[in-house]
Amino acid sequence: MFLLYFKLGVYHILDVFSYDHILFLICLVAVYLIHQWKQILVLITAFTIGHTTSLVLATFNVIKISSALVEFLIPLTVFITGLWNIVSFKDKVEPTTHAVKYFSALVFGLIHGLGFSNYLHSLLLNEKNIAIALFAFNVGIEVGQIFVVGIIILLNIVVLNVLKLSRKDWVNIFSGAGMGIALTLMLERIP
Numbered sequence: 001m002f003l004l005y006f007k008l009g010v011y012h013i014l015d016v017f018s019y020d021h022i023l024f025l026i027c028l029v030a031v032y033l034i035h036q037w038k039q040i041l042v043l044i045t046a047f048t049i050g051h052t053t054s055l056v057l058a059t060f061n062v063i064k065i066s067s068a069l070v071e072f073l074i075p076l077t078v079f080i081t082g083l084w085n086i087v088s089f090k091d092k093v094e095p096t097t098h099a100v101k102y103f104s105a106l107v108f109g110l111i112h113g114l115g116f117s118n119y120l121h122s123l124l125l126n127e128k129n130i131a132i133a134l135f136a137f138n139v140g141i142e143v144g145q146i147f148v149v150g151i152i153i154l155l156n157i158v159v160l161n162v163l164k165l166s167r168k169d170w171v172n173i174f175s176g177a178g179m180g181i182a183l184t185l186m187l188e189r190i191p
Contacts, residue, residue, distance in 0.1 A: 001127070002136040008123075009140020012116060013148060020074045020185070021112060023178050025148050027081040028105060030174035031093055033160075033167075034153050039098055043105045044145045050109020052138045058117030059124055059134065068191040070114045075185035077108035082175035082182065089171055 013021050025044070032040050057063045081104060088097055120137065127133045159165050165173075 001129070002132060005133045005136035006140040006143075009137040009142075010144040010147075011140075012137075013141055013144030020078065020115070021145075022148055023075075023078045023181055024081060024108065024112065025145060026152055027078055027085060027175055027178040028101065029149055029152055030082075030156075030171050030178075031085050031089065031097075032153075032156075034157060036093060037153075039093065040149055040153070041146075043098075043101055044149060045142065046102050046105040047109040047112070048138060048142045048145065050106045050111075051113035051141060052109075052134070054110040054113030055117050055120060055138070056134060058114060059121050059130065063114075065114055066191065067115075067118060068189070070111060072186060072189040072191050073111045074115050075182035075189065077104075077111055078182035079179050079186065080104070081108070082179035085171050085175040086179075089168055091167065 012018065016022075024047075028043055028047070029040050054063070081101075084100070084104070088100075090097070093101075124130050124133055156170065159170050160167055
């Protein structure tokens with residue numbers, strides 16, 4: 001059972017048809033460099049904590065929110081994160097910026113978790129040990145996110161050190177692309 005839900009968590013992040021998580025991760029870590037890997041891990045773990053919290057609450061029917069509203073809010077989180085990157089860009093990520101990104105990753109994780117909660121809830125109805133299934137799923141999410149962030153950081157290294165694009169331009173490209181896709185999704189999903 002653990003392996004099944006672990007794989008489901010990884011797949012949930014890496015699924016190209018549900019690219020909203022990948023898009024969010026791109027915008028979330030676009031401003032960070034490889035030597036800031038601890039800050040990056042803190043951010044994606046905050047996202048996972050939010051995601052896990054909303055999944056648990058929804059699984060046990062503590063909260064229920066319209067799926068149409070959640071599907072609209074998910075790209076809104078991407079848009080806001082990308083906009084924050086562009087508006088607040090500085091050569092280094094300052095503690096205040098990191099704190100804002102941490103808080104937003106936690107809150108936005110709550111929203112993203114609600115997007116998958118109905119499907120996961122239906123899967124968990126037949127499980128004897130829901131806690132292990134939820135734990136495995138969320139460990140899978142964390143591993144999937146680390147994989148995606150690793151690719152983003154490698155891309156950052158290539159673009160900034162090999163292609164010599166300025167960091168500000170790269171952050172603007174990453175964030176602007178994320179905002180553009182998110183805006184399109186928001187317009188398609190207006191509740």
